[in-house]
Amino acid sequence: MKEVYRLIRRLGATSKYKGYYFVAEAVKISMESQERPLRITKDIYPCLAKKFKSTPMNVEHDIRTVVNVCWTVNKNYMDRIAGYHLMYKPTNSEFVDMLAYYLSQNEN
Numbered sequence: 517m518k519e520v521y522r523l524i525r526r527l528g529a530t531s532k533y534k535g536y537y538f539v540a541e542a543v544k545i546s547m548e549s550q551e552r553p554l555r556i557t558k559d560i561y562p563c564l565a566k567k568f569k570s571t572p573m574n575v576e577h578d579i580r581t582v583v584n585v586c587w588t589v590n591k592n593y594m595d596r597i598a599g600y601h602l603m604y605k606p607t608n609s610e611f612v613d614m615l616a617y618y619l620s621q622n623e624n
Contacts, residue, residue: 519619520544523597524582528589535578538564539612542579546616556609579608586611 520540529536542560554560561572568575586594587605595601597618606614 517544519622520615523615523619524586526590527586527593527597529582529585533578533582533585534568534570534574535580535582537568538575538579539582539615541567542612543615543619546612547620550616550620556612560612576608579611583608583611 517540520543521536524536524539529539531537541564542556545560545563546554557572557576561575564570564575565572570578583606591602594606594614598606598614
């Protein structure tokens with residue numbers, strides 16, 4: 517989990533954002549469930565909302581805030597993580613998937 521937090525921080529988001537913890541948990545869930553496709557709105561948001569005593573709508577908003585911060589602060593590093601030049605800001609699910617894939621590739 518430390519690697520997930522380190523990566524999010526390198527992108528420019530810190531723990532002052534609630535979405536920081538949501539993104540980290542979403543990446544962890546995504547990495548643990550690579551054998552089946554996850555739907556962020558049906559599988560991840562409700563799970564995180566329950567765990568953090570929030571609502572799926574707040575989870576979505578807070579993750580979006582972190583994506584916006586990372587896009588603004590360190591877009592070049594986001595390009596490196598994605599493996600190509602991003603033409604547009606990624607959606608929440610694209611962002612989580614991108615981080616999970618990057619971390620899983622760099623574990624080995």
